[in-house]
Amino acid sequence: MAQTRADLGARPAALPQRRDNQTRLTAAAYLAPALCAIAIVNVFPILYSLYMSLTNRNGPRRFPVGQFELTGFENYARLLSQPTFYIVFLKSVAFALVCVALFFVFGLALALLLEHPAIRGRAIWRTLLILPWAVPTWVTALVWKFMFNGQFGTINHVLRGVGLPAPDWLTVPFTAWVAIVIVNLWMSYPFFMLILIGGLGTIPGDLYEAASLDGAGFWRQLFSITIPLLRPVAVPALILSAIAQFQMFNTVYLMTRGGPFARVGESGSTELLLVWGYNQGFQGSMMYGLTSAFSIVVFLILLAMTLGATRLTNATRGAYE
Amino acid sequence: MLRYTWKRLRRRLSWMLTAVLVVLTLLLAACGQPAPGAPAVEPTAAAEPAPAAPTEPAAEALGSGATKIVIWHGWVGAYAAEIKEVFAEYAQANNVTIELLQVPDMPNKVQVAVPAGQGPDIIAWVNDKIGSNVLAQIIQPLEPYGVDESYLRATFTPVAADAVLYGGAAYAVPESLEALTFIYNKALISEESLPKTTDELLAQAKSYNGPDKYLFVYAARSEAYFSAPWWQGAGVTLVTPEGTTELGSEQGLQAAELIRSFTEIMPQQIDYSVADALFKEGKAAIIMNGPWSIADYLASGMDVGLATIPVVSSSGQPGAPLVGVKVLMLANQARQPEASVALMRYFGSADVQARLAEVNKQVPANAAAQEQVKDDPIIAGFIAQAANGKAMPNSEYIDALWDPLSKTVEAIWTGAQSPADAIAGGARLFEEKAALLK
Numbered sequence: 001m002a003q004t005r006a007d008l009g010a011r012p013a014a015l016p017q018r019r020d021n022q023t024r025l026t027a028a029a030y031l032a033p034a035l036c037a038i039a040i041v042n043v044f045p046i047l048y049s050l051y052m053s054l055t056n057r058n059g060p061r062r063f064p065v066g067q068f069e070l071t072g073f074e075n076y077a078r079l080l081s082q083p084t085f086y087i088v089f090l091k092s093v094a095f096a097l098v099c100v101a102l103f104f105v106f107g108l109a110l111a112l113l114l115e116h117p118a119i120r121g122r123a124i125w126r127t128l129l130i131l132p133w134a135v136p137t138w139v140t141a142l143v144w145k146f147m148f149n150g151q152f153g154t155i156n157h158v159l160r161g162v163g164l165p166a167p168d169w170l171t172v173p174f175t176a177w178v179a180i181v182i183v184n185l186w187m188s189y190p191f192f193m194l195i196l197i198g199g200l201g202t203i204p205g206d207l208y209e210a211a212s213l214d215g216a217g218f219w220r221q222l223f224s225i226t227i228p229l230l231r232p233v234a235v236p237a238l239i240l241s242a243i244a245q246f247q248m249f250n251t252v253y254l255m256t257r258g259g260p261f262a263r264v265g266e267s268g269s270t271e272l273l274l275v276w277g278y279n280q281g282f283q284g285s286m287m288y289g290l291t292s293a294f295s296i297v298v299f300l301i302l303l304a305m306t307l308g309a310t311r312l313t314n315a316t317r318g319a320y321e
Numbered sequence: 322m323l324r325y326t327w328k329r330l331r332r333r334l335s336w337m338l339t340a341v342l343v344v345l346t347l348l349l350a351a352c353g354q355p356a357p358g359a360p361a362v363e364p365t366a367a368a369e370p371a372p373a374a375p376t377e378p379a380a381e382a383l384g385s386g387a388t389k390i391v392i393w394h395g396w397v398g399a400y401a402a403e404i405k406e407v408f409a410e411y412a413q414a415n416n417v418t419i420e421l422l423q424v425p426d427m428p429n430k431v432q433v434a435v436p437a438g439q440g441p442d443i444i445a446w447v448n449d450k451i452g453s454n455v456l457a458q459i460i461q462p463l464e465p466y467g468v469d470e471s472y473l474r475a476t477f478t479p480v481a482a483d484a485v486l487y488g489g490a491a492y493a494v495p496e497s498l499e500a501l502t503f504i505y506n507k508a509l510i511s512e513e514s515l516p517k518t519t520d521e522l523l524a525q526a527k528s529y530n531g532p533d534k535y536l537f538v539y540a541a542r543s544e545a546y547f548s549a550p551w552w553q554g555a556g557v558t559l560v561t562p563e564g565t566t567e568l569g570s571e572q573g574l575q576a577a578e579l580i581r582s583f584t585e586i587m588p589q590q591i592d593y594s595v596a597d598a599l600f601k602e603g604k605a606a607i608i609m610n611g612p613w614s615i616a617d618y619l620a621s622g623m624d625v626g627l628a629t630i631p632v633v634s635s636s637g638q639p640g641a642p643l644v645g646v647k648v649l650m651l652a653n654q655a656r657q658p659e660a661s662v663a664l665m666r667y668f669g670s671a672d673v674q675a676r677l678a679e680v681n682k683q684v685p686a687n688a689a690a691q692e693q694v695k696d697d698p699i700i701a702g703f704i705a706q707a708a709n710g711k712a713m714p715n716s717e718y719i720d721a722l723w724d725p726l727s728k729t730v731e732a733i734w735t736g737a738q739s740p741a742d743a744i745a746g747g748a749r750l751f752e753e754k755a756a757l758l759k
Contacts, residue, residue: 059758060453060717064436150590168590262737264728264746284720285453285758286432 053292059285068289075293084267084276089301092273095181096245100238102185107192112226114193115200126197133190141254144183145170148255171260173269180252180270187251192237199233200226239309246302249274273298381405383419384412388660392649393424393431394445403680407673408664417660435459435653442655443665448484448646451492451715460650462490466662476669481686484646484712492715493648494665495686497678501539501550501611501642502706503631507624509606510536519551519579520634526586529606538600539609540593541583542734545726546643547593547609551576553641553711554633559726564718564755568729569748575635577740581733589734612683612703627702629709644710646686721754 053075057068079085114125132140147154150168159166169175203226211221227234249272252258258271258279267276277298281291382389383405396404401423408419424430427446434440436458444460454460463469468491473482481495505515516522516537526536540547552559555576557567567573588595597614599605601621608614609630618625630640649665651658667673674685675693684703685691695701713719729747732738738746 060456061758063432063457151595171590259731260735261728261731262735264725264732264738264743265750279724283724284722284754285717287757290757 049292049295052288053296055289057288058290059287063286063288071289075289076297078290079293079297088267088271088273088276091267091271092246092248095177095248095272096242099181099184099188099245100242102181103188103192103241104234104238106185106189107196108227108230110189110193111196111200112222114197129193130190132186133188135187137187137251138254140183140187141251144179144186145255148179170256173260173262176256176260177269180255183251183255184245184248188241191241195233195237196230199230202233203229236309236313239313243302243305243309246273246298246305248272249278253278380420380422383409383421384417386412386416386418388416388657389418389420390443390657390661390664391420391422391441392443392445393422393427393441395423395425395427396445397423400677400681403677407668407676411664411667415663417664419664431459431652432457438654440652440654442652442657442661444650444652445496446648446650447713448493448495448648448715449713449719451485451487451648451650452717453720454650455487455492456717458653460492461653461655461658462492463494463651463662463665464491466651466658468494468662468666476688477686478688478691478707480644480707480710480712481646484644484715485648487715493650494669496647496649496668496674497681497683497686498703498707499612499645499647499683500703500707500710501547501609501630502703503607503628504600504610504614504618505607505626505628506600506603506605507626509603512626512628515607515628516631518632518634519640522631523582523586530586533604535587535599535605537607537609538587538591538596538605540591540596541580541587541730542591543727543731544593545723545730548576548580548726548730550609550630550640550642550710551579551633553643554630554636554638555579556636556638560714560716560718560722562714562716562718564716564721564759566722566748566751566755568726568751569744572636573744573748574741576633577729577733577744579633579635580730581736581740584734584736615682615699627699627706629706639709642706642710643713644707645713717758718755721751721758725750725754 054070054072055068056062056071056074058075062068110129113119114122114129119125146152148169150156150166150171153169155169156166167175169179207225207229208221211225216224252270252272252275256268256270258268258275261268261271271279277291277294281287281294380391392408394401394404405421408421411417412419422441427444428450431440431444431454440459444454451460470482470486470489470491473485473491473495477495478498481498485491485493485495503515505512514525516525522537529536549559552568552573556572557570557576559568560566588599596605596608597610600608600610601618601623615625630642632639649668651661651665655661669687671685671687671689671693674687674690677683678685678690678694678700679697682697682699684700684707685694691704695704714722725747728750729743732743732746733740
């Protein structure tokens with residue numbers, strides 16, 4: 001790269017070559033500590049995972065150094081030949097789609113509400129509504145786990161109080177799934193609300209005035225002005241958020257550990273991709289090879305999604321700029 | 322524009338959060354204000370060991386000998402205090418230093434520390450990790466240092482000796498035994514009317530039960546460990562040393578049917594805390610629970626008695642719980658193996674084990690110590706139950722059992738699968754997991 005720049009002749013020829021080398025060396029020396037840190041902290045673990053994923057280091061028998069060996073793509077074959085892997089992947093896709101749709105609807109509703117001229121004390125409301133986002137996820141998970149408790153939980157207290165049926169949320173497959181969607185929504189809507197408030201600020205008010213004069217009602221304005229003009233802001237957020245849903249682990253694991261498990265040998269109703277991978281690799285014995293292969297596969301899936309997303313968002317940006 | 326709003330919001334948010342936190346702190350401080358002069362910070366100061374070594378603040382060194390034995394353990398409370406006293410006396414008399422370090426998440430910690438040469442001399446844990454620790458080269462056999470099968474058989478009860486032998490070699494010195502047993506509330510049921518078989522138990526419960534009134538409860542719904550007495554009593558070997566299971570056998574089906582029929586006499590949403598609460602509130606007459614729960618029941622003023630788990634009617638054999646054995650193991654690369662094993666033998670001696678049993682109300686592994694403490698009705702109850710039980714398997718394949726077994730129990734309990742389908746599924750899942758360990 002530096003060579004190319006030199007070839008372009010951008011530098012005055014008077015500068016002696018020796019000094020240039022020296023500068024480069026000095027730069028390298030300054031950069032070295034940081035580069036070493038990155039190599040040790042970031043690059044080495046990734047390469048080591050890749051190496052582990054190609055070995056049979058599964059279970060205690062092959063844990064000690066010298067007891068495991070390279071076995072090629074055996075772990076990948078084992079992982080990808082399980083039907084459960086694909087079921088779990090599709091479940092994660094469904095979870096991501098439902099969650100992101102709900103994030104958008106709730107985020108937009110609250111953003112519109114907060115931007116309404118009749119609202120007073122906007123800063124206070126905004127702060128209160130952002131609070132869920134500021135709470136550490138594990139705290140959220142444990143608080144909600146208690147609230148969803150069938151016997152003692154706050155939610156069932158309220159439901160019983162108003163005479164509604166009170167399910168044992170986290171032990172019934174369907175309600176457990178609903179519960180983790182609710183918790184995820186609670187944690188994530190503030191982000192969308194903020195983004196969309198920002199987006200709403202960029203829509204010129206005279207568009208709405210003109211629409212009103214033409215007799216367009218609230219819904220017509222929403223679907224014909226607000227949502228289309230929010231697209232440049234909303235689409236990247238939606239895509240990135242959907243990708244982030246595949247990394248969902250701690251909240252779900254702390255609430256349900258992937259369960260409830262209705263039938264033996266089938267995945268649990270809240271066993272999303274990472275939870276499933278964790279349960280496969282670290283329940284009972286440590287399966288280092290298998291888990292490394294799993295993490296590489298997930299990495300590739302997320303990489304593909306991110307690249308796809310970048311292309312898509314660039315396309316939309318092009319259309320609106 | 323967006324970025325600007327973002328930054329401003331975040332800044333404002335962090336200010337508001339700080340303000341909210343300050344207000345909350347003040348409120349809490351006001352509510353929990355101690356009486357004037359009460360030393361609010363004393364506990365922290367007292368918890369700090371006075372001559373704490375600057376490098377390892379959590380370690381506690383006993384004695385001052387040149388030979389240093391490092392023990393990693395998970396002991397807590399009055400029990401830990403008594404063990405410390407026992408070790409302090411030993412360190413004094415034998416001119417060694419014993420360093421105790423309480424280690425959370427022990428199985429994973431030793432797996433990292435020992436191969437790196439940073440492990441302890443002795444690992445105090447439960448016997449179910451012996452097999453995987455041997456294979457992972459975390460612990461070493463004790464024969465070279467004078468602890469062998471004949472010593473174990475001569476000193477300890479059969480179930481305790483079995484628990485520490487792996488592949489024919491001795492890998493640990495046992496300390497105490499832990500098993501589930503029937504605990505009954507004497508105010509609700511007399512010793513004579515306790516059911517002797519599972520058929521009697523079911524029949525009696527159907528006439529005894531009423532609204533908020535149960536004869537028998539336990540953590541039935543998904544706890545693999547709590548279901549073991551029924552499988553093993555019916556004649557099922559849960560894990561063989563070769564890595565197979567008899568879960569899917571005809572006997573397994575009998576036990577599965579028994580567990581299914583328990584759904585008719587217990588609340589559907591039962592788990593450990595629900596069962597425990599029902600028993601403590603006097604809404605359940607009998608609970609199946611372990612030694613750790615006794616102190617709590619006695620403290621709440623209950624008059625409780627112990628009885629062995631009844632005979633499983635399908636086999637005519639008594640219900641057989643898993644007997645977990647607390648042990649001391651010798652770490653690989655231990656710096657002082659001879660001194661460590663000498664200390665382990667001392668820990669296995671009758672006097673020491675009787676002393677610990679009295680403090681912790683536990684069943685000593687040492688046969689002579691059992692004789693010394695069997696006058697205590699609670700300890701005697703657990704001794705009788707442990708004799709009926711089966712040693713917790715120390716095979717590495719035990720790790721492949723817990724998850725399939727708890728899912729099997731859950732599927733039977735919820736009725737999502739028939740008992741026959743559930744045990745077939747459980748056995749298949751076990752085989753899949755065990756195959757990875759071979």
